[in-house]
Amino acid sequence: MSSNRPLKIVWIYPDLLSTYGDQGNTIVLERRAALRGIPYETVNVRSDQPVPPDGDIFLLGGGEDRPQILAAQRLRRDGGLAEAAQRGAVVFAVCAGYQLLGHQFGGEEGQPVQGLGLLDISSGRGEQRAVGEIVGDVSAELNVPRITGFENHQGVTRIGPGAKPLAKVVAGVGNGDGQGFEGAYSGRVLGTYMHGPALVRNPGLADLLLTWAVGQQLQPIDDSWAGRLREERLAAVLS
Template identity: 60%
Template sequence: MSDTSLRVVWVYPDLLSTYGDQGNVLVVERRAQQRGLDVQRIDVRSDQQIPTSGDIYLIGGGEDRPQRLASERLVRDGGLERAHDNGAIIFSVCAGYQILGHEFVNDLGERQPGLGLLDVTSGRGEDERCVGDVLADMDERLGLPQLTGFENHQGVTHLGPTARPLARVRLGKGNGTGDGTEGAYNGTVFGTYMHGPVLARNPLIGDLLIKLALDVNALPPVDDRWYEALRGERIASATQPA
């Protein structure tokens, strides 16, 4: 990749794009363009091969059956794993997050292999669904402000020794394990349960993905008034007494 171009791949929008997750690719695309980058956006449907030369790959959430189908096709295709081996940045949400792990429970009640790009294992919780706004403190190594998002899942995701929690919850359930963790990351692979879309609520995460793809420490500033207004409104709403 040249220092003025960025290839952004939106993986399986026909299967994995619930709760406005398509907004994540729009945010990355827009924030890269605001920095003068030439962005090539590639939407890859589930009947198409995953390109291996992308810079940032985004995967959204989905219902149980589409998740099973998406995982089967991604494992069979192998393109996302090869892209990872090439140094690509991967950001995933909810069902996409589970798919990047070692295994998850599918709509048939079976344990289904994932891609193994994150050292996490997901099951299905026996309690009620995790639904509502989430506030969490991002891992200090990432140097990012408080995470705000919306969760709607019954998944329970356990982190293995090589995965770090993306954040630790102040409000909400996150990974659903009771240990206060939310999401996971390792190297250039990130996963979260947060919708919202999460990058619209947390644009600096989008900037982090761009910086990692460009291999730079900083980006030129942009006008964040719209994002900060959204963040402030959602954080205030989440913290108001019921």
């Protein structure tokens, strides 16, 4: 992020990938930036518009099979997100968005569909659907507290050697590949199956993305309300 311009948050394809309220992730980043006096601008990019490669944080949400396939096709042709990721921009993707960041994912009939190849994962369709609360302990190197969210997917995601698991599953299904992990990350590209929205329920994860984007440690803010929400959800799942 350049010091002479606002933090640029880019919400990609709200007309295709916003099934489960994941645009709330954008609102949380805006709010937490504003509370710290970090100037920002948010750009909503519809699927008939080019993705601006000069963004600092790019967000993708969940979606159904056909919109997911269409989004992958258009993002491959556009190239803006790939250009941004290659220069070190932050990319945060949820569910369908998470899958399409990988090399391939399962289409409407389970057929392999080419992804963007921005994260070393491959996804297919499992036999059973994962629906419910998920809790995970995040990779120690990310220094983020235990995460909580809601999953609703039939995907099975396998992590290649070029990526790392985001979290070890404590409750729920996660990637569903039998390894007991949820999500994946590599560099500043991070994906998860968690809805909720994920950054609403996990302010530590939101602050990780902001820290990556601004390139420095963030000032602490009052997290009492977010903390209450987290404690309620964790207690409900783990009790």
